[in-house]
Structures are given as C-alpha cells and as structure tokens.
Amino acid sequence: MRDWWKQWLTNLGWSQSLLLGTLDIVLVLALTYMILVIISERRTLWMVRGFIILMLASALSNRLGLPLLNFVLEKLVIGCAVAMAVALQSEFRRFLEQLGRGEFRQLFHPSSLAVPKSDSVIDEIVDAVKELSKNRIGALLIVETTGPIDERDFSVPGVKLNAEVTKELIQTIFQPKTLLHDGATLIRGSRIIASGIILPLSGRTASRQLGTRHRAAMGITERVENCICVVVSEETGSISLAERGILNRPLTIRKLKESLEALLSPTVDREAVAPGLLSLGRQLNTKALVLVSRLLGLPRLRRATRTTASRDKK
Numbered sequence: 493m494r495d496w497w498k499q500w501l502t503n504l505g506w507s508q509s510l511l512l513g514t515l516d517i518v519l520v521l522a523l524t525y526m527i528l529v530i531i532s533e534r535r536t537l538w539m540v541r542g543f544i545i546l547m548l549a550s551a552l553s554n555r556l557g558l559p560l561l562n563f564v565l566e567k568l569v570i571g572c573a574v575a576m577a578v579a580l581q582s583e584f585r586r587f588l589e590q591l592g593r594g595e596f597r598q599l600f601h602p603s604s605l606a607v608p609k610s611d612s613v614i615d616e617i618v619d620a621v622k623e624l625s626k627n628r629i630g631a632l633l634i635v636e637t638t639g640p641i642d643e644r645d646f647s648v649p650g651v652k653l654n655a656e657v658t659k660e661l662i663q664t665i666f667q668p669k670t671l672l673h674d675g676a677t678l679i680r681g682s683r684i685i686a687s688g689i690i691l692p693l694s695g696r697t698a699s700r701q702l703g704t705r706h707r708a709a710m711g712i713t714e715r716v717e718n719c720i721c722v723v724v725s726e727e728t729g730s731i732s733l734a735e736r737g738i739l740n741r742p743l744t745i746r747k748l749k750e751s752l753e754a755l756l757s758p759t760v761d762r763e764a765v766a767p768g769l770l771s772l773g774r775q776l777n778t779k780a781l782v783l784v785s786r787l788l789g790l791p792r793l794r795r796a797t798r799t800t801a802s803r804d805k806k
C-alpha cells in the first residue's frame with residue numbers, strides 16, 4: 493500500500509508537491525474548523541488566538557535566529573498549553589469522548605444554538621425557585637444553554653415528561669412526597685424534558701457544607717459545557733448557580749434572574765464562532781454572486797443576492 497502510494501506520487505512528478513501542499517492546507521483548515529466547533533464561544537476563541545500568536549512568534553524568533561527570545565517564547569508556549577488544557581478541560585474531554593465514540597460528524601458540526609429562553613420561561617423558573625427557597629424545598633434544575641445534552645452524560649436519564657415550563661409544575665415536581673422529586677429536572681427551551689435524573693458528581697473538593705445535590709450540579713456543568721444548574725438547598729433554602737463546574741452561591745432572587753438572563757440570551761460571548769457548513773456554503777455563495785453581479789453589472793443577480801442575504805438574516 494505504502495509502495496503503491498510512493499509510486500503514484502513519483503509518477504505525478506511536479507504536481508506531487510502541489511498535491512501534498514494542498515492536502516496539508518486542507519487538513520490544517522479541517523483541524524482549525526474542528527477547533528472552532530469544539531470551542532464554540534468567542535470568549536474562549538480569543539484565548540486560542542492568543543496562543544496561536546505566541547506559537548507564531550516563537551517560530552518567527554527561531555527563524556530570525558534570536559535564541560534568547562525563542563527560549564523565553566518556547567517556555568511561554570508550554571506554560572500556556574498546560575494552562576489551556578486546564579481551562580478547557582471540558583472541551584478536551586468532549587473532544588476525546590466524541591473521538592472515542594466515533595462521532596466524527598459531530599466534530600465538524602457546531603452544536604445548534606438553542607432557542608433563546610424567552611423572558612416568560614426565565615420568569616417561570618425564577619418564580620418557582622423563589623417559592624421553593626422560601627419553603628425550604630430542595631431542587632436541582634439543569635438548564636440547557638446551547639444545543640441538547642447527550643443523555644449518556646447522565647448517570648440515570650430519569651423519567652421523560654416533555655411538558656411546558658411553568659412555575660407550578662416545577663414546584664410540584666420537587667415536593668418531597670412526589671415520585672420525581674429525587675434527582676434533577678432537565679429544561680430545554682420552554683419544555684421540561686425529564687425529571688428524576690441522576691447526575692455524575694464532581695470530583696473537585698468543595699466546601700464541607702455542600703452535599704451531593706450541589707456536587708451533582710458542579711459535576712454535570714464541569715462535564716457538559718452547554719448547561720447550567722440552579723440549586724435550591726433543602727437545608728438552608730439558599731440558591732446557587734453552577735456554571736462550568738463552579739458554584740456561585742448564595743444568590744438573591746434578583747441576582748439569579750440577572751444571571752439567567754445573561755447566560756440564556758444569545759449575547760456576544762455565547763455567539764457561535766464556527767458557522768455551520770450549510771450556512772458557510774450559503775455565505776460563500778452569496779459573496780460569489782455579489783462579485784459576479786458587480787463585475788457584469790447585472791441588476792437581477794443583485795436582487796437575487798439581496799434575497800439570499802435577507803433569508804440568511806431571518
């Protein structure tokens with residue numbers, strides 16, 4: 493196989509280096525696209541961009557023959573790589589898991605942005621949490637931010653509900669005498685998907701006061717980046733919000749509402765950085781049409797491009 497490949501490349505002659513060069517560029521582009529898909533947040537992208545700049549600077553200093561600068565930059569690159577591995581551990585974990593499961597398509601497929609939570613859904617959640625906290629009823633809500641969570645990330649997937657999010661339903665679920673009060677409840681968009689979900693616990697050392705409910709919230713949010721958890725303590729009635737394995741507590745109802753609004757609305761920080769391949773294709777198509785219409789001065793083509801652009805905006 494290897495000999496055949498070598499023979500084929502030799503037969504190609506001068507076009508061999510061109511072919512390999514193109515293949516090299518295509519593979520690097522594919523890798524870059526995959527990284528953008530995995531990162532999926534502009535905030536994190538800046539960090540990766542900074543890292544790439546450092547690597548380029550290190551390569552440049554090597555080329556220019558500046559050994560001292562190169563030495564410092566190389567050490568900096570190694571330090572940053574370790575820091576990034578820690579900071580992006582959930583992304584790395586997801587990447588390795590998808591690779592291990594053989595889900596290659598998902599590696600190139602940006603998780604579609606979830607329907608932004610309407611104010612009414614946030615209000616229903618906040619009102620329910622307020623009542624639960626007042627009555628010291630323990631609760632654990634998982635709220636999806638971008639894209640659905642894979643059920644396999646839960647220890648036990650719970651009981652499917654698929655019901656509209658209302659404060660009455662959330663409060664009813666967590667009443668201590670109901671069958672579903674134990675475990676977590678999953679909210680996707682404006683629907684309650686399931687209840688009685690058992691989550692993986694966080695391995696991080698947390699405050700001694702924190703029991704399994706809080707550690708479960710930390711566990712799922714450090715494992716899955718596209719969700720947050722709202723926790724109401726049964727013991728104290730305090731409210732906590734877990735994001736990326738970090739527990740913010742205690743929160744007032746006002747602070748919880750502000751945080752939910754900030755985290756669940758599609759703001760700049762949560763904007764996807766890698767467009768879907770379809771939308772990428774459509775954008776390229778539009779740009780090509782604009783160029784052709786400008787060159788040829790065709791009014792119809794111009795109108796067509798305007799229509800495509802406005803469809804994209806919608």
Ligand SMILES: Nc1ncnc2c1ncn2[C@@H]1O[C@H](COP(=O)(O)OP(=O)(O)OP(=O)(O)O)[C@@H](O)[C@H]1O
Nearest residue numbers: 630674675676690691703704705706708725726727
């Ligand atoms: N792995 C888990 N996944 C989902 N829910 C869990 C998990 N472990 C515990 N819980 C929920 O937490 C409850 C037990 O809470 P525990 O007292 O251990 O935690 P806590 O963090 O101290 O919370 P609280 O302040 O409400 O007492 C269980 O009854 C169950 O409903």
